[in-house]
Amino acid sequence: MKNSSSYTGIAYLFLAPALILMGIFTFWPVGYNAYLAFNDYSIADGAATWNNFEHFKYIYKEELFHNALKNSLIFLLIVPVIQICALLLAKLVNNKLPGMTFFRAAFYIPVITAISIAGVVWVNVYKYDGILTWFLQALHLIPQGSEGQVDWLGNPAIALFGVMLFTFWRGIGWFMVLYLAGLQAIPKEVEEAAILDGANAFQRFWKITVPMVKPTILLCSLMSTIAAMKILQEVVVLTKGQADTYTALFYVYDQAFRNYNFGRAAAAGLVVTFFCMILAAIQFRFFGEKK
Amino acid sequence: MAMGKQLRTALAMTGQYAGLIGFGIFTTFPFIWALSVALSADPSNTWLFPRSFWPTDISLMWFKRVFDDMPFMTYMKNSTWMTLQTIVGVVVLSILAGYPLARLRFPGRNFIFVAILATMMMPTEVAIIPNFITLKHMGLLDTQLGAVIPNLSTAFGIFLMKQAFEAVPQDLVDAARVDGATEMQILWRVMVPVSGPSIASLAIFSLVNAWNDYLWPSIVISSKEKLPLAVGVFNDLTGPFATSYSMVMAAIVMTVIPVLIFFAFTQRYFIGGLDGAVK
Numbered sequence: 001m002k003n004s005s006s007y008t009g010i011a012y013l014f015l016a017p018a019l020i021l022m023g024i025f026t027f028w029p030v031g032y033n034a035y036l037a038f039n040d041y042s043i044a045d046g047a048a049t050w051n052n053f054e055h056f057k058y059i060y061k062e063e064l065f066h067n068a069l070k071n072s073l074i075f076l077l078i079v080p081v082i083q084i085c086a087l088l089l090a091k092l093v094n095n096k097l098p099g100m101t102f103f104r105a106a107f108y109i110p111v112i113t114a115i116s117i118a119g120v121v122w123v124n125v126y127k128y129d130g131i132l133t134w135f136l137q138a139l140h141l142i143p144q145g146s147e148g149q150v151d152w153l154g155n156p157a158i159a160l161f162g163v164m165l166f167t168f169w170r171g172i173g174w175f176m177v178l179y180l181a182g183l184q185a186i187p188k189e190v191e192e193a194a195i196l197d198g199a200n201a202f203q204r205f206w207k208i209t210v211p212m213v214k215p216t217i218l219l220c221s222l223m224s225t226i227a228a229m230k231i232l233q234e235v236v237v238l239t240k241g242q243a244d245t246y247t248a249l250f251y252v253y254d255q256a257f258r259n260y261n262f263g264r265a266a267a268a269g270l271v272v273t274f275f276c277m278i279l280a281a282i283q284f285r286f287f288g289e290k291k
Numbered sequence: 292m293a294m295g296k297q298l299r300t301a302l303a304m305t306g307q308y309a310g311l312i313g314f315g316i317f318t319t320f321p322f323i324w325a326l327s328v329a330l331s332a333d334p335s336n337t338w339l340f341p342r343s344f345w346p347t348d349i350s351l352m353w354f355k356r357v358f359d360d361m362p363f364m365t366y367m368k369n370s371t372w373m374t375l376q377t378i379v380g381v382v383v384l385s386i387l388a389g390y391p392l393a394r395l396r397f398p399g400r401n402f403i404f405v406a407i408l409a410t411m412m413m414p415t416e417v418a419i420i421p422n423f424i425t426l427k428h429m430g431l432l433d434t435q436l437g438a439v440i441p442n443l444s445t446a447f448g449i450f451l452m453k454q455a456f457e458a459v460p461q462d463l464v465d466a467a468r469v470d471g472a473t474e475m476q477i478l479w480r481v482m483v484p485v486s487g488p489s490i491a492s493l494a495i496f497s498l499v500n501a502w503n504d505y506l507w508p509s510i511v512i513s514s515k516e517k518l519p520l521a522v523g524v525f526n527d528l529t530g531p532f533a534t535s536y537s538m539v540m541a542a543i544v545m546t547v548i549p550v551l552i553f554f555a556f557t558q559r560y561f562i563g564g565l566d567g568a569v570k
Contacts, residue, residue, distance in 0.1 A: 011391035018388035021444035029418035114503035116525035121321040134340035269417035
């Protein structure tokens with residue numbers, strides 16, 4: 001038998017293609033982004049000139065960026081909503097009922113649809129005379145007739161929530177499946193014993209389900225938080241940043257590819273990265289330590 | 292007492308189905324609406340609810356119009372080609388990288404694994420600017436390869452394959468070693484054949500991701516004839532064709548259907564493959 005160190009060469013050989021590509025397109029960009037944040041980058045000749053903290057000073061004072069950051073933080077409200085709903089939904093589809101495969105697939109359709117295509121439909125759902133208006137009017141939740149018609153994505157007071165609902169619609173099936181996998185790992189006997197002891201459904205959910213899927217909850221809420229912090233494509237396909245839906249990463253995208261100010265965009269990107277790291281650390285503390 | 296229990300069970304069942312159906316309507320109504328509008332020759336009901344949820348004058352004319360007015364087949368071909376490249380790349384790279392992380396002991400192993408996993412927690416969207424510059428230097432802007440290449444090495448794929456290879460019995464590996472197999476042979480003749488389900492689910496995941504990728508191809512590719520479906524159709528629908536809702540909906544249905552058919556046949560692997568990633 002060979003000793004372990006003789007595998008070093010072959011191990012690195014096997015890892016090389018993946019690591020090289022990841023190095024170029026994932027690790028290097030994170031470092032280079034930090035470098036760009038302190039430079040003026042010229043898209044024409046690729047020259048970067050050092051300009052200290054000018055980009056940071058600029059965005060620190062800029063209303064547009066403040067607002068974008070604020071919108072991104074508001075967007076985090078979606079995280080607990082989507083996680084609680086996904087866990088409850090997973091609990092529901094974990095029951096063996098006729099037709100369950102069909103329902104699981106139906107809940108998964110938004111996940112496997114291109115965001116751009118789903119976005120085109122939802123823009124029409126949100127039109128002032130679209131399905132949402134009709135539905136809310138049918139429930140008498142908003143005034144009837146043209147009085148109640150709202151351009152849901154065009155109204156700055158609510159457009160961001162419109163983007164959130166779209167995110168919820170697209171994301172819940174994904175998290176449902178992750179929780180489903182977590183639920184199926186719980187031994188049947190535990191639940192059965194609790195039923196014998198007379199625990200009701202609510203008690204079983206809190207005392208058994210939640211503690212047993214805690215690792216999945218951490219994973220999902222972490223993914224969900226980072227996803228919410230870096231909302232970008234949803235804004236691109238739904239509103240293009242109109243009506244107060246400018247998020248922090250949309251600012252990055254907009255500065256880079258509309259204004260070609262790569263340095264300022266990189267600085268904003270660095271700020272977003274920083275926020276993501278803080279939020280991840282908070283969640284590890286919150287879910288990770290106390291059993 | 293027996294009656295009471297039966298009644299409770301019936302009530303619970305009804306409640307569960309109500310929840311399932313209600314939520315099913317929530318996730319599918321945009322597509323049902325799109326399908327109905329696309330199938331209706333007469334567009335006058337499009338904005339009349341709930342009337343628009345069933346088609347009037349069923350005809351395929353709007354679907355035909357999509358083929359005639361949009362370079363739909365070109366987009367389709369581009370998506371197919373780019374998706375194929377992505378699947379092959381992701382699967383091969385993940386298999387190669389997953390094996391040493393799962394089965395070989397070597398210095399730096401833990402560090403490399405943690406570094407790969409950490410990318411799952413980073414907001415990698417900030418990479419769009421440096422990657423755009425890198426592709427410019429490589430001369431890959433406005434190429435399909437440029438849209439594909441940053442997606443080939445994924446933490447998710449490597450992680451999934453590592454989990455799969457860890458589950459392979461050591462006896463199989465030992466037997467192959469006794470027979471004098473090289474590591475490459477062990478990987479392709481022992482590990483890969485018994486990890487079929489995980490490889491299938493990784494391939495399916497890559498397919499759906501690549502087929503649906505929007506933002507990055509929209510940044511990299513500028514020539515219309517090189518665009519994949521998710522970008523080309525979006526650009527056309529929000530641009531020149533935005534006036535005919537029937538045609539917009541027909542194009543949407545046609546874009547969604549290939550993925551749906553594919554998903555119908557593979558959903559067992561698709562959803563099953565996630566178990567390994569969570570446990």
